[in-house]
Amino acid sequence: MNTLQQRFGNIDIYLFDQLLKGRFDDCRTVIDIGCGGGRNLLYFMRNGYQVFGIDPNPEAIAAVRALAAETQNTTAAENFVIAAAEAMPFADATFDLAICSAVLHFAGNEAHFKAMLQSAWRVLKPGGYFFARLASDIGIEDAVLPLGNRRFLLPDGSERFLVNEAMLMDYTTRLGGQLFEPLKTTNVQNLRCMTTWCLQKI
Structure with a gap:
């Protein structure tokens, strides 16, 4: 049976939303930055995209290489490093x-955040799309405890580098990008908030 789970895997729901809208139909080369085991890549692997991924965890890279092999397409193991x-x-x-997805909020400070972001922007073609999901304080500003360097203790007990709307819009301008979707923030019962940041490189 060709179920949604089999076709798309455990894909981020907001990335799935962009696929439903046909946003990335004309994209041929895809990089997943912090790809983990490839949860967001199954659809791309199975539909003729040239898929690449990076992750600092060797076990994650081994897992995504195995996933690529299982799809029986032309995605080479060497694409994942x-x-x-x-x-x-x-x-x-x-x-x-x-x-x-769920990578930028592990930045140690704003210089680290900026370095990750500039690296992603550098490898993107003009006209290309940048899809990011990251923790923010949008909607829970009074519930997070500042720890310094824009790192905060969240009500769920985790520590994250948090952005806000003004910061994301400032970086959008500084990068030379434009939003192709409005910022969207999901509040998980006031324990944490995740914001979807979708840019196109002008």
């Missing part, structure tokens, strides 16, 4: 789509 988001081993303007 052990690397940090701020030091990707790819040439400038290589990809039509860069996915960065």
Whole structure:
């Protein structure tokens, strides 16, 4: 049976939303920055995209390489490499789509955040799309405890680098990008908030 789970895997629901809208139909090269085991890549692997991924965890890279082999397509194991988001081993303007889901909020400080973001932007082609999901304080500003360097203790007990709307809009301008979707923030019972940040490189 060709179920949604089999076709798309455990894909981020907001990335799935963009696929439903046909946003990435004309993209051919995709990089998942912090790909983990490939949860957001199954659809792309099965539908003729050139798929790449980086992750600092060797076990994650082994898992995503195994997933690529299972799909029985032309995605090479060598497309997935052990690397940090701020030091990707790819040439400038290589990809039509860069996915960065639940990665940027692990930045140690704003300089680290900026380095990861600039690295992602560097490998993206002009006209390409940047899809990011990251923790924010939008809607829970009074419930997070500042720890310094824009890192906060969240009500769920986790520590994250948090952005806000003004910060995301400032970086959008500084990067030379434009929103292709409004910022969307999901509040998980006032324990944490995740914001979807969707840019196109002008």
